[in-house]
Amino acid sequence: xxxxxHGGAGVIGYLEGIRAFVPASxxxxxxxxxxxxWIGKDIRVKVITVDPEKEKLVLSGKAVAxxxxxxxxxxxxxxxxxxxxxxxxxxxxxxxxxxxxxxNGISGLVHISQISQKRISSVHEVLKEGQKVKAKxxxxxxxxxxxxxxxxxxxxxxxxxEEQAEAVEYSSNETAGTSLGDLLSGLKL
Numbered sequence: 001x002x003x004x005x006h007g008g009a010g011v012i013g014y015l016e017g018i019r020a021f022v023p024a025s026x027x028x029x030x031x032x033x034x035x036x037x038w039i040g041k042d043i044r045v046k047v048i049t050v051d052p053e054k055e056k057l058v059l060s061g062k063a064v065a066x067x068x069x070x071x072x073x074x075x076x077x078x079x080x081x082x083x084x085x086x087x088x089x090x091x092x093x094x095x096x097x098x099x100x101x102x103x104n105g106i107s108g109l110v111h112i113s114q115i116s117q118k119r120i121s122s123v124h125e126v127l128k129e130g131q132k133v134k135a136k137x138x139x140x141x142x143x144x145x146x147x148x149x150x151x152x153x154x155x156x157x158x159x160x161x162e163e164q165a166e167a168v169e170y171s172s173n174e175t176a177g178t179s180l181g182d183l184l185s186g187l188k189l
Contacts, residue, residue: 020045020057029065074143076104082137085152090131093123100133100147108145110135117153 022045024035032038044065049058080086088102097111110133115126127133135147 018055018057020059022059022061026058026060026062029062029069070143073105076106077140077143077145080106080137080140080145082139084137085134086137086147087132087134090127090129090133093127093129095123098123098127100135102135102145102147106145108135108137108147110147110149114138114146114148114150117150 022043024032026048027035027038027043043061045059045061046063047057048060048063051057086102086108088100088108091099091101091107093099095112097109098115099107099109101107110127112120112123115123120126133149134152135149136151138146138148138151140146
């Protein structure tokens with residue numbers, strides 16, 4: 001943590017009594033145009049250069065901010081449950097698949113082999129950017145999300161097959177009548 005006390009092309013502060021400089025490009029993960037807004041603030045930094053002869057340090061708040069963002073992203077990804085179904089928007093299409101934004105700053109890849117049960121030669125045959133899709137989470141390894149639209153097709157087909165099997169299971173060859181005679185015919189007095 002360094003306290004910032006000077007603006008300009010960067011900010012100068014002191015870290016344990018040693019003069020430290022944070023270039024404007026290293027203050028934050030976001031672009032900083034006006035460094036005067038950082039004067040008087042404490043920022044978390046990482047040492048990127050040490051000059052022991054001049055007792056100077058060059059620090060980076062950007063490195064810390066990026067690391068924190070990555071840790072937060074990986075935590076959100078780790079909270080996703082493989083096997084669950086998510087809805088998202090196709091962000092971009094590549095020759096090998098499509099990236100789908102599933103919200104909360106997380107995107108997942110639907111590999112071309114996981115788009116449809118039918119063999120497709122191009123992702124563009126089935127998907128377009130901006131399209132809303134549903135997909136099943138396959139896994140969340142290394143902070144990356146793998147999705148499958150094909151797995152949802154499998155689930156839908158199984159559900160339809162089960163509904164048809166239930167319909168066949170409950171059908172009978174008996175006829176049903178609604179007349180008073182049909183209703184009373186089974187009564188024994």
